[in-house]
Amino acid sequence: MTRQIRLALRAYGVGGPGQHSLWKDPRVPKNASIDIDWYIAQAKAAEHAKFDALFIVDSQFIDATYPPHYLNRLEPLTLLSAVAVHTRHIGLVGTLSSTYNSPFNVARRFASLDHISRGRAGWNVVTSFDTGTSRNYGLDEHLDYATRYGRALEHVTVVRGLWDSYEDDAFPADVARDVFLDPAKLHPLHHEGEHFKVAGPLNISRSPQGQPVIFQAGVSEEGRNLAAHVAEGIYAPGGTLESTRDYYADIKRRTAALGRDPDHILIFLGAQPVIAGTDAEAHRLSREIFDADNDFPRKLAAFGRAFGAYDFSQHDLDAPFPDVAAHAERSGRTRGTEIVRRAREDGLTLRETVLAFTEYRPSPFTGDPRTVADTIESWFGAGAFDGLNLGFRTHEDLDRFIADVVPLLQARGRFRTEYESDTLRGNLGLPVPQNRWTRAEALR
């Protein structure tokens, strides 16, 4: 069979990154980001088109300068649980930070979603980009990289251990023998690590998926290693064909080097297609979208978020780019470090740096439906991704992609026409992890 492209729908409500003014579009419901009916409708449309998953990003810190979709949002697990009972096949992936949450709580909530959805839950593990988050959880300073990623790995390990608390056949519920639970099949965890101490067992049984699917997002060295160790899916940032291929190859290599099957880590590239009747029209539209948000003060605030909501407006715009490397180190090192390096090498002012890093760069998936399908297919063929994590500006744009692009991918044998399974694992071709207590001792 031809290798298939995976599709996830990233649903934001009122416009994703860089779409600060999308709320003004008359087609966008102003309260979409907190309107569960809006999410259910998106999920149903995506499910009708056989998408693999609905993908919900998250954040836990705002101030008034944040873009609309951050300001007023539903908590991902409550959101997805409501969507679960109005859908039957689509996967439900929720972002949740390992930095400011307890493993026991996280394990419970995703296991619960996995039962409610009958095997469609996924956890996108992030370590929190917004440094301000720490102040909502009692800490003055955001944890540094090493601690955040150290916690993340241990966190996922504990959560997976908790998910295996019950063996699959722990509840015979056998009236004749008067046995509801077979106590030998309930296992405490007794985890004691650097960051967590968790006795277990978890108070919920395994679901049809065995364990929810683990996703990851974060591109630093530490982020990639975390992915190679534990991720089964990755939400990767878009880029050029070259940069995304490099990233793809790097992840697969790291994963294989750890003895894992590289086909069991699927890379979903973030993408915002811009589709119109002709290529020229699509590029005009793309430029229009950019211009609508081409507002310098707003860019400056967005720029500051790569440095932990750093307030750049305190600096002279026309003086050399200030020394903010330490701020990048706490928040998003990868992008921040690149910005600092280039500003220094090219001797840029603050204004020039902001402009250089926010210049117009159209999505590679811009064009008429055929061009978009062609580009998706050629990037896929070139090894840039296993799937796309698609964001759309409006429900109409999603519908257009479904009506005009999906059938082309299907006709070429690149996208499913029917779900293979009722579980997210099943549809992604990922194995059901065997419970650690039933594996041969040597493999544990």
Place this chain on the structure above:
Amino acid sequence: MTRQIRLALRAYGVGGPGQHSLWKDPRVPKNASIDIDWYIAQAKAAEHAKFDALFIVDSQFIDATYPPHYLNRLEPLTLLSAVAVHTRHIGLVGTLSSTYNSPFNVARRFASLDHISRGRAGWNVVTSFDTGTSRNYGLDEHLDYATRYGRALEHVTVVRGLWDSYEDDAFPADVARDVFLDPAKLHPLHHEGEHFKVAGPLNISRSPQGQPVIFQAGVSEEGRNLAAHVAEGIYAPGGTLESTRDYYADIKRRTAALGRDPDHILIFLGAQPVIAGTDAEAHRLSREIFDADNDFPRKLAAFGRAFGAYDFSQHDLDAPFPDVAAHAERSGRTRGTEIVRRAREDGLTLRETVLAFTEYRPSPFTGDPRTVADTIESWFGAGAFDGLNLGFRTHEDLDRFIADVVPLLQARGRFRTEYESDTLRGNLGLPVPQNRWTRAEALR
């Protein structure tokens, strides 16, 4: 208008407290406690009958000796969110411990549920009974009473502060003026207290209820004071007419003494009606139910839970009751202390103590439908409760209560025939809390 009785449905899945062997009943689905369809069906039946709320209890610690409904349970917020989108009027109250959760997280999750349900969320604040819970959250020892209840009060205060982050009209979304958010109407909290430090603001707007409704469960001196300060509903344990009236009067007095309107704290008494065609039949059934679980080793384990899952089987059953007061002090002081005192005063052995505290005591709401309705009405009239928090053994028992008892209460003008409102507050007659930032300064 005649004063109305409130009704909540406490849904367990596979049998509530003292119903260890209910799973053997052929009418009880063995996996009901993790089957979302079971909860949705219960909620719809209760909504059809105009119940005020679905009430979900919780726990975060188990071992193999725990009764079935503890062993395998959905997490309350994911559960209720799924129920929310299949119901329209019934309130959705979830239990969540203030002892091992962060206020920011709790505030988000309930606010999210409140939006998803369009104003029907309630939070039942507990401090965790099971001492083992601490070991699932990194602590060797369960926090003591003073700390747990000190945290609880501060926790609720912070959560309420976070729920007020946005004023009601913070999002004009005015295209002409290019204003999505009015930044003056977004308020950080800057809380710094003994137990929590939370900067805020919360990243979700106020819902139709203003704030989810606060419930509380816990009967010690500290628990009553917490309730008097912050609760709008209480889940109170059942008892004799005398003991429940005393409790009721005590709570109303404490609440009034703090300057609050005692009508704005509604006491829901836990009750498990046993209904049959005649009173005699109902009492026979009640005795049968007791006998089915009249198993000494099981009783001993259940007994130990009042002392923090203390293992009494290590003691000689026929020696004097051991000195376990310190264990009660960490877990459920009220009952534990009474047990210790009586065992000492009456010179009881361990076996005698267990038997004395687990002897047959039928529910006061046992009888034919008329007797049950009469008792409900007379206890209500005598000031024992504002509402009942009803547990049933099976869906059939719920249906019977709805078919045979509810109409009697309605005919007497004691229970609604239509919902008054679409929100839980509206149906409970509780006021919508005005946002603290729009109240006159003096009242904040």
